[in-house]
Amino acid sequence: MNTYNTFINQLLRYYFFSSFISVIGCGGVLIATTLEIQKADIPVLILIILLSFCSMALLEVLKFLQDRKPILIALQSPNPTLKQLENAYKQTHLFPILTCMRILIPHFLGFSVPAVLLTTGAIYYEWLTLSYIYVLYGFLSAVLIASMHAMIEYYKTTIAIEPIIKKLQEMAYQHYQHKLTLKGKVLVPIRTKFQFSSIVIGAFPLLLFSLATQVRLTQEGHLLIEHFWIWSMLVLIVGVCLSIYGAKLLLTIVMRPLDQLTSDIASVEKGNFTRETADFYSDEFSRLVHGYNHMVAGLQERETKNIKMNESFFTTLAAALDARDPYTSGHSERVAVYAVAIGEKVGLSQAELTILKKTGLLHDIGKIAVPDAILLKDGHLTDEEFQLIKQHPVRGEEILQQIQPREIMAKYIPGVRSHHERIDGLGYPDQLHGDQIPIYGRILAVADAFDAMTSDRPYRKGMTKEKALQILISGKGTQWEPLFVDYFIEWIMEKEHIVS
Known part of the structure; x- marks a missing residue:
């Protein structure tokens, strides 16, 4: 269970880190630089946020417990069945996309829907002095935060699952001499990753700036040009920094398998035909890794035959002479x-x-x-x-x-x-x-x-x-x-x- 506990701890660290980056980076910019809140509204807003957070946490925890169940069953059992190991292996590969969906659905809707309803009701009963337009701004802000949060969580979880995949592969081979592999099956296409990431990375600074500008104009009606440039540069810098960080994560996920394969191919070129590459991937790299490992297995089999033939050649010559x-x-x-x-x-x-x-x-x-x-x-x-x-x-x-x-x-x-x-x-x-x-x-x-x-x-x-x-x-x-x-x-x- 050490591997599983490490995995959970790592997921929690990634979750709070990506939450901090997304919420502070996006929400902090919108609230601190644009939104002017009356003191009387602060307690009501804090209560709305707390209630919405509790709703979000409940839904997200329930979904997380459901997502992790096949993995926990396989790792907890002293003698897991091959079917349990296979289910856990597939679920682990799916975990990054499940995490992404958990952020975009239970996390996002669990927070935004209660927050929209509670804020609308508070404005209606005049518990808040805000305009209804801020409900829309808040919802759009939540979309931006959830999108950036989901992207960061996806790529961080992709790294976190590697020890679990390795552990499940070891257990399957130890108990059943069976190699767990996706056999080149693509669960999450690279095209989908790039499309979603490109939208978030490319559009995030622009949308963040546009939304912040709109909120500011709604409050003041006009902006002094010197104030505008200072404020706008701050918003753009934050947005661009978040996009650069997202692009770095995307590059890391692409380069890891390429660097790994390059290193393993160099090893094979030197005659090491036992060097299979780690099968951690669920996208098109899964096909590449599967093909590479199949090639190496064939080379290893041929090398074994050649060694045996070579040995028998020398022995036969010696025996013929003797x-x-x-x-x-x-x-x-x-x-x-x-x-x-x-x-x-x-x-x-x-x-x-x-x-x-x-x-x-x-x-x-x-x-x-x-x-x-x-x-x-x-x-x-x-x-x-x-x-x-x-x-x-x-x-x-x-x-x-x-x-x-x-x-x-x-x-x-x-x-x-x-x-x-x-x-x-x-x-x-x-x-x-x-x-x-x-x-x-x-x-x-x-x-x-x-x-x-x-x-x-x-x-x-x-x-x-x-x-x-x-x-x-x-x-x-x-x-x-x-x-x-x-x-x-x-x-x-x-x-x-x-x-x-």
Whole structure:
């Protein structure tokens, strides 16, 4: 209920603020600058205003309680039905226009009708010394005040409902895994907003000035020119300020969804396909938001499929290579696991670990180009055969360069080409040394060597992990990066059950 209480408190603040702006801005100008009231009339007018206000308050409170009921039911219930949540969601979207109508009907008529009747009766029985024409002026003033008040309330309420909409959406998803949305349905067209706002913003200063002038002329019959300019400038300044404030509210309501969509589109351009935009709108922006979210959902689904296909592509290539030699089955996948373990201790980012993992799966892809007679030879290789084997990192690079688009595979090539380089520069194919070797190559060199030493071959049985680790230790600084060897040994000690 915290969200609801905050919502109600915010509505009350907006209500009193817009009442103050409208009543003081319009009524204050008319009364303070134009209307000359006899002292004997003041108590009667105060009584009429109080009675009219009570009538207005009663009708408005009753209408407000009716308007808020679906929202209160949904938020109060510990287990609201989906139908209750949907009704509350729609009612919340309608709340700004309901607020506007509440100002224009119960608020306006609840005050103006009793005030007109009571004032007319008071004049008739000579309790007031005012002319009947002032009843008409008072009614027209009430129209101006109610119109400005309704416009301000509409736009302020549009902002106030956003937390309620978000809360209802969260509840619907939490209880029923259902997304509450208007699905692009337009409840209040932008054209209607602009037409009403344009009339109020454009006509308000003119009508306020005309009405004030007419009241002043009715009282004095003529105006001194120097008094007229001072008085008229005051009235026009107040009217223009109120119109500028109304125009600012209108601009804010238009720019909020545009700024929100612009920000979210920029996020999607960077590859974030989970960035749905908030669906707070009930006008044509609802269609735009619905279309955008539908597009993002489609992109996210396609991206998920692409990721799965991409993962299966790398796994399939690794499996196809390992299938050529039953003695090294699973080698590429194990190397990828070992490499990622080292990469995590190095502090690589998640994106870098993903590249490292896929590079590990593909590191021996160049062996596809090696004839089976050499690759599967049961015994030691001749120098010529070993020279051919040593070309598999280069063949791997050539194979990956043929896969389109080339930029997708480019990030895996450095690790594939350099995983047999040595720190002392005696590796192959480029005799790189130290930091000249790409980091993925240096990590893979440790992982590949360990798995090769601990795997069975036709001509020898795999070493124990203890012996393989001793060889890695002895080769620190010459064949392998010392820090990466230390990290791998540390990981082995923590996760010994990983190594079979």
